[in-house]
Amino acid sequence: MKLAAATLLSLGFLTAPAALADPIRDVAAVNAIVEQRCAMCHMEEDDAAPALGTVKKLEPAAIADMLISGSMSALTPDLTPQMKREVAVFLSGKPLPASGDLPEVTLK
Numbered sequence: 284m285k286l287a288a289a290t291l292l293s294l295g296f297l298t299a300p301a302a303l304a305d306p307i308r309d310v311a312a313v314n315a316i317v318e319q320r321c322a323m324c325h326m327e328e329d330d331a332a333p334a335l336g337t338v339k340k341l342e343p344a345a346i347a348d349m350l351i352s353g354s355m356s357a358l359t360p361d362l363t364p365q366m367k368r369e370v371a372v373f374l375s376g377k378p379l380p381a382s383g384d385l386p387e388v389t390l391k
């Protein structure tokens with residue numbers, strides 16, 4: 284009985300976060316990723332890379348796709364998909380709906 288209760292409790296604990304929106308947990312960390320990992324290439328508009336100001340006008344899903352499966356994914360192999368989604372929400376200033384197992388990302 285005790286075990287069953289503990290199992291239910293831990294299952295609840297594990298599944299609850301997926302159902303809830305996931306606000307960006309550490310804005311400073313996401314900002315640091317952008318400054319240290321994106322800004323040097325996206326500093327200003329040039330033939331190769333659009334400026335960050337241009338990237339910020341994209342829909343968050345477009346930025347997330349670029350980071351998760353597009354050409355920016357090779358530059359960010361160490362970031363989890365959810366971190367990339369947080370970067371996309373941070374840059375675009377718009378929330379991202381849940382996708383598969385990944386919870387919604389909100390700004391606050």
Ligand code: HEC
Pocket residue numbers: 316317320321322323324325331332333338341345346349350354355358359370
């Ligand atoms: C080594 C240089 C470099 C780094 C570092 C880099 N990018 Fe890029 N990025 C580019 C280039 C070049 C392009 C345009 C060519 C392409 O689409 O592959 C691009 C394209 C993009 C696009 C698509 C823009 C569009 O108009 O469709 C997004 C979004 C993007 N980058 C986001 C990021 C983010 C966010 C980071 C940091 C996590 C990052 N990039 C890091 C060079 C870089």
